[in-house]
Amino acid sequence: MVQDGAWFSASRLLAVAAWTALLLSLGRALKAERDKGGMRLTLHGNGLVSRKDATDAAPYAVAGGGVDLGWAVWLPLADANGAVGPGRGRVRERLMLSRANVAPSHWRLLRIWLRHKAAPVDDA
Structure with a gap:
């Protein structure tokens, strides 16, 4: 006690x-x-995104689960190097961006790109 x-x-x-x-x-x-x-993101017309920072400049694909919440965008990023096999489509990083993380003129473009261009990769 x-x-x-x-x-x-x-x-x-x-x-x-x-x-x-x-x-x-x-x-x-x-x-x-x-x-x-x-970090600097470059959105491509083929649905890929390049992330440039001090450690990484590789292209990524948006894996299944990318979401536009209106006030934030959720991007699960997977390898987009064209490899086949168990490593293809696995999420390497999850990135959540809010309006404060993106320039005001780019926010709407990011949301449109996510809905129309960023086709999810297979989760195989």
Whole structure:
């Protein structure tokens, strides 16, 4: 039995664990947003997208599950190197872009491209 004045109790331990998880999640989200700052996306007419940043310049295809939420766009990016086999169509990265991540003049074009040009690849 835990005494009333004891520092350790199950409810306090649960509260500390919850706050720790929340702060770690917040830190991870802030890092992901900061990393998007130097990223440049190029949308292609064939439905592919090129992502250019300090580490990557490869073309990607939008895998199944790309969504336009109106206030944000969810892009699951898969390899688009034309390879066949188990690695083809696997999601390498999930990218969520909000209006704040995209220039206002490009936001509508991104949403239209996602609906009409970005054909999902097979999830084979």
